[in-house]
Amino acid sequence: MLLSKACIYGVRASLYMSLVYQKDRYISIREMSEKLNISFHFLTKILQQITHAGLMHSYKGPNGGINLSKDPNEITIIKIVDAIDGMAVFTECVIGLPGCGRNKPCPLHEKWAVARQELQDMFENTTLHEMAISSKKLNLRLSDELSIEELMI
């Protein structure tokens, strides 16, 4: 698995947030957890990591919740990944050798360095806005059960 479960849930939640994004509208974590079929408490903790990274902010009390702290076109998927799993997957040796790099490479380093850079580029060049647009256009899926259309009701 490339991304941890926590990270996967974080990305799903971020995509959801971008779908329903309005500048001053807070989304209830409970509601989101139910729509995305993610445990409420687990999702809460994950979103805390994301808010601590400055990507979202939260508001307590009635009608409180979570909102993106910037416009979805300013947030790339890699920021979410970084907030939860960190950047290790894009920098580490594929066979886990400490210090593997141009200086003292492992046998797979040269090929892996290319592949992981492409992975990084992919996450870096994908904005939440872009994903929301194509999701709506193509009615893509964000949860096992609901289509995006159903999700946004």
Place this chain on the structure above:
Amino acid sequence: MLLSKACIYGVRASLYMSLVYQKDRYISIREMSEKLNISFHFLTKILQQITHAGLMHSYKGPNGGINLSKDPNEITIIKIVDAIDGMAVFTECVIGLPGCGRNKPCPLHEKWAVARQELQDMFENTTLHEMAISSKKLNLRLSDELSIEELMI
């Protein structure tokens, strides 16, 4: 982490095996575990998975050990990965949605499908033989401490 620790150790061990490969020579797991700095018992279990997959075979008793069951140029890294972690990483949805694919894709599917295919190609097109050759030529590293040259003594 793309590959599990067990898988990482399995790949390191396979690369080691290809370095010292001779058709009828068994390599002691104990010796390999010491050279690669991997727990002997853990490595033993990992190698069992690899032998069960038919990629290596083992021999008990004095001068026993492990050997590749085919020539290193007939074994690709992906076979080792498959034997331990399975092929899920090359087939699964990056955000873990069951059934994600061309039919009912998640927002990241299109980009991810390309990236994961490139990953798969990389592992598929890399043979143990090829890695052994370049490792010897460039004195690459297979363990945190020892260079390939030191490893092969």
Place this chain on the structure above:
DNA sequence: TATATTTAAGACAAATTAGTCTTTAATAAA
């Protein structure tokens, strides 16, 4: 045949990750 050497197998323990539950704090609205 007895002994030493080696892998196989499986029980067990430790560490990490995933997930749950309870209590606290902030805020809106009655």
Place this chain on the structure above:
DNA sequence: TTTATTAAAGACTAATTTGTCTTAAATATA
């Protein structure tokens, strides 16, 4: 000011992965 609603925080449990230990089985050699 009281109550209801919401996120924050942290303790706790469960599951999975990683790693260790012990015993059994196979084999070579004396």
